[in-house]
Amino acid sequence: MRLALEALSLGYAGRMVAQDVTLELGRGEVLALLGPNGAGKTTLMKTILGLLPPRSGNIRLDGRPLSEWSRRERARRIAYVPQAHASVFPFSVRDVVLMGRAPYLGPFETPGAVDVAAAEAALDSLGIAALADRVYTMISGGERQLALIARALAQAPSIMVMDEPAANLDFGNHMRLLSRIRQLADSGLSMIFSTHDPDHAFLVADRVALLHDGRLRALGRPEAVLTPETMKDIYDIDVVVGSLPGSSVRLCAPRL
Numbered sequence: 309m310r311l312a313l314e315a316l317s318l319g320y321a322g323r324m325v326a327q328d329v330t331l332e333l334g335r336g337e338v339l340a341l342l343g344p345n346g347a348g349k350t351t352l353m354k355t356i357l358g359l360l361p362p363r364s365g366n367i368r369l370d371g372r373p374l375s376e377w378s379r380r381e382r383a384r385r386i387a388y389v390p391q392a393h394a395s396v397f398p399f400s401v402r403d404v405v406l407m408g409r410a411p412y413l414g415p416f417e418t419p420g421a422v423d424v425a426a427a428e429a430a431l432d433s434l435g436i437a438a439l440a441d442r443v444y445t446m447i448s449g450g451e452r453q454l455a456l457i458a459r460a461l462a463q464a465p466s467i468m469v470m471d472e473p474a475a476n477l478d479f480g481n482h483m484r485l486l487s488r489i490r491q492l493a494d495s496g497l498s499m500i501f502s503t504h505d506p507d508h509a510f511l512v513a514d515r516v517a518l519l520h521d522g523r524l525r526a527l528g529r530p531e532a533v534l535t536p537e538t539m540k541d542i543y544d545i546d547v548v549v550g551s552l553p554g555s556s557v558r559l560c561a562p563r564l
């Protein structure tokens with residue numbers, strides 16, 4: 309098992325966000341993290357990344373407690389894609405992506421040919437090679453999001469944790485990203501991504517973890533977890549779940 313959360317409690321000083329979260333993530337598995345605003349998705353991701361200590365319980369990476377991994381070792385295994393932010397520093401997109409190579413460089417070492425090649429390959433694989441020389445602060449929110457995903461790919465991790473990765477993307481890039489997530493998983497990368505859209509889970513996730521009211525309310529295959537009953541219970545919205553004629557993919561539509 310790549311990642312195991314064992315009876316994990318998470319939160320901030322004086323504020324418990326969720327308790328008793330137990331789940332495992334296997335090689336090449338895609339896990340979608342859903343839950344209402346404030347349910348604790350970002351908090352859970354920060355805890356998995358070692359940015360926030362667990363309140364109790366354990367996290368194991370490749371069977372070894374996360375607390376025993378050095379920051380550098382951890383960064384070679386887990387990459388994080390935050391929500392696109394506007395950096396204040398006018399780095400080129402290529403340099404932002406090259407930052408993903410930091411865990412492989414010594415303290416004063418500058419990136420070499422292998423690092424540049426990894427950055428270029430990551431940019432290429434997302435179809436944004438043309439952005440390489442643009443200034444990160446002067447591209448669109450969606451382009452920044454793709455650059456951050458390229459940075460994570462350049463890091464060559466075995467697990468990628470993504471906070472609403474499709475939030476800023478147009479419909480085309482959105483669908484291309486989801487299919488890229490599936491391809492990367494099929495090549496062995498394990499993925500956790502948060503989303504507010506149940507259809508994202510239906511499209512690419514192997515399993516869904518649903519956080520609500522301080523608990524892991526459900527964990528399982530999208531079709532087992534994202535039912536009209538659960539959606540009503542969690543979001544107080546009536547939905548229909550089904551497939552369009554000629555398609556096997558399930559979709560979730562509101563009954564307004």
Ligand SMILES: Nc1ncnc2c1ncn2[C@@H]1O[C@H](COP(=O)(O)OP(=O)(O)OP(=O)(O)O)[C@@H](O)[C@H]1O
Nearest residue numbers: 320321323325343344345346347348349350351352
């Ligand atoms: N730095 C912090 N200190 C204290 N409480 C925080 C902090 N950041 C978030 N919280 C609280 O922790 C809870 C979980 O927040 P979190 O950001 O993990 O939710 P989320 O599921 O990612 O929400 P959203 O869907 O709105 O992004 C919320 O009640 C939030 O107010």
